[in-house]
Amino acid sequence: MAKLCIGLFSGSLDKLTAAGVILSGAAADDMDVEVFVLLQGARAFIKGNENKIDNLAEASHLKDEFTSALEKLNVSTWYEFFKMTKEMTNVKIYICSLAGKIWGGEKLEDFNDLTDDICGIGEYLTAAEEADIHMFI
């Protein structure tokens, strides 16, 4: 079974959606996936924040076109992609403890139901070292 490791630094709607699409490809391929949520990414994983993410990392002046196109194309939300892929394959989501604290999350219960645990940077690098594919988003 191939292993995919993602360093999810970004907490913007466009990059979270890209991560969700990539995760779903990994799920179709039965990959084992570990996602390490870093700095900006952690904001999206704070409980209750999943629908509050509405900024784009790129082409932010075209946000309305981007979001309405996704809707028209019937593309799942980033949260739905993550949720669905967790049901389909072995996806573990870890929040970097520093990142969590920046956005007010200290304990596991401060984060949404996608979150498996809080971790440190050493575990991320070890996972990246052991993975077949490593991405930084």
Place this chain on the structure above:
Amino acid sequence: MTTAEIITLTVTKTVDARGTACPGPLLEAKKAIGTINSGEIMEVLSADEGTKRDIPKWANKKGHEYLGTVEESGYFKIYLKKG
């Protein structure tokens, strides 16, 4: 397989993924193939151009047999035999 051969196949499962863009058809195919038995045929209906290459490649990698694609008006049908 030719189109003439494909239309004679007995299809066990039809997945209509015409309402979704990539990665919807792939995900629906992945879920549906778990519901049929080895040797049975599944057809996937899609209007997403990326899916045309994606599903055959995925199928071969996962040990299923890609039988062919039939073009329809505004969409296409991909045929797979579960491995």
